[in-house]
Amino acid sequence: MSPAPAQITLGQWDERYAALRAEGLREPSYGGPLSRHLADGDRRLSCLRFDNSPAALRLWNFLLSEEDRLFAARREGKTIIGTMKDLGTVPIMAYALEDTVAFYPDGAWWQPCVMELSDGLLARADAMGIDESFCPVRAMLGAFETGEHFPAPDLLTCSVGATCDDFSAIAQRLSATGFPILWWEIPPRRPCDPGEAAIRLPGGRRVSRSQVAFVTGQMQHLAWAIGQTCGKRLRRRHLAQSIHQANRVRGLLGELREEAYRAAAAPLGAMEMLVAEMLAIHYCSDRDETVAVLEDLLAEVRRRVAAGTGVLEAAAARVYWVNPVADLRAMNLLEECGGRVCGTDYMFGHALARIPTNVPPLEALARMALADPMVGPAGQRAEDICADMAAAGAEAAVISRIPGASHCATEGAVIAEEIRGRLALPVVEIEVPPVIDAVMASLKTRLSALVERVKERRER
Amino acid sequence: MKTVAYSCPFVPPEWIAAHGLRPRLLVPASLGTGAESGPTAGLCAFARAAAQAAVEDGAIDAYVATSLCDQRRRATELAARHSKKPVFMLHVPAACRAPGAEAMYIAELQRLGRFLVRLGGKEPSRDELILAMRRYSVARASLAATSATIPARQAAEAYWNLCENGPAGDAPPWLWAVQREGKPKPPGVPILLLGGPLTREGLVVLDCIEQAGGCVVVNATENGPATAAAPLPPVHTKASGAQFLMRTYYRHIPHPFSRPNDWLYEWLAATLTKCHARGILFIRHVWCDLWHAELARLKACSPVPVVDLDLAAGDDTAARVGGRVQALMEMLA
Known part of the structure; x- marks a missing residue:
């Protein structure tokens, strides 16, 4: 008989894993006990509490084996495209071609957390003049220099324009150290001027036709460059098929979010949901397997919802979470304080929305890129967050600042003002460094206070 | 006449002037006390001060901001949230070699032009625009020649004066005043000033250099005279006025925001050779990532x-x- 849904430690997972194996658990090639990643240096795992389902085991193993997958792809002679900053757009082009793998070097921002700073990546960035006043994504610089976390890509792309200064500056530093970058422009999304023709974006925002045409031109250039790198032509039908598969991932994730965030008792913890959401942007370097991982998770969540069970008590405060965290431990912490995540804006809402299929593929991708919440005004993002919070029945919001990130200096104030003004709900703004141990007490106090306010409001 | 303020070097004042409006370079008095209300942590004080001044100054009718950096874009949005003052966001493409980047800058200028017309301005003919550009170009050249002979503070203030009051003809009275009343430039160790924009209070940097025995031979701060637009080239071709603005502003002004930003270093190498500076004072505002990230590269490649x-x-x-x-002076002694 399966144990009740629960969050368990790494040690407890070892016992659970042995039991599952004894029961005949079948795993993909990257499977195995989670504790083996600890032996590889992923020290943070020993501080986290994981979901106890086989679906979660598969998710974690999939996430933590991405480096192996990338190096294997290199050995197999596949073309590797490093796509930076756009969060979900360029990989769809890369995966349209066979034997091509795309990944986000940006993902290295979690390395200092996962390895509890033992990787030395931030120290390397420091030595390159990119100190702690920059976003933790600076770890990417060290990762490129050491070559230990991913192979050097055959093509490196980066979106700039309406992007955060940190990333743009760090990528420029990378370029100056000898990693050529294909830069492409994403302009800030703006309302139409009087008389300008408008186009509707995924998510519902309207933007001028001229902006869509410009970004479509950027997509054409990227498609050409990817084709050149792979020695193949990226045809329209390849792209259409790739968009179809991307929509399959997005559809699964949409269902997963709907089931998990709307359920009375959270069927899956916030940390696993964060990792699952991240799959939509980069597929962990294997899109087919991403589908399988998400299908497993969705099936598990549906089973739990049908049984009325979950990993947290139903009375947990329903909290909406804004921005991804540099330390995954923060998500556990909210739950320890009596909260649960009931909705999120992890800065890549455009990677969750369905890509239009009734327009030419490159234009569809351009529309998606322009729908990025980070390329528009913070006020628009705040409006979207409020609408999402209302639909999710959120009782409070956590705005999680990323240390040093340029957008975090002002957007928190705008988002908090909108939430308080439109929904009259409590908001707390916290900063989550790559390892939160030093600020754990203050974070716990603030998150607990937020949960207490929610419970007080319920009693009133 | 309505006043349209701007604080970014990629906004051409002659474009505003040609529309019959008064351009005004916005130079904040200071970076503030650090005790202002609203968000300050992580926010570039210059971006904040400029956006705040644009919104609060009753003598300014509209503000042209740019997306040159995320700090500017977001600080402007924050400051303008509860203001009815018209604010125009001009996008200056960062990926300067991407297809369509230069065309987009031109399209953005044209969009700005339509905004200026809605504000009460009048669309200029090509000749009117070229005339305005020529006046500014001549004034900048005159000022550059004069700047070599006067103290750095006076040269910076004269440049700001030009950007605030316009050239007013080929031989403007303010330039005569500078030439007539200006003290001679003090001799000293030649220094190149590079980096983010200065406030009026920040001009003390120039005084300090001269008091310490230095001589500012090039002021290439973001709102300094050395990073102004290029001189207007011959206009015999059929290029539009906006194309000339693109060439003299977008293609010419050295700035770290461009991707890649090699032009900044090419310009710097050429300028160092020409001006014989013996040291560089690098100015940056705390939380300005674009300039900060260049420091290590600059130190590595600077002669x-x-x-x-x-x-x-x-x-x-x-x-x-x-x-x-x-x-710096001790290093050079």
């Missing part, structure tokens, strides 16, 4: 010593600057 000076709201500017300038 002359580089000293870093970071400025923040609430600083005792004179004391901090004095110490850093002294450090």
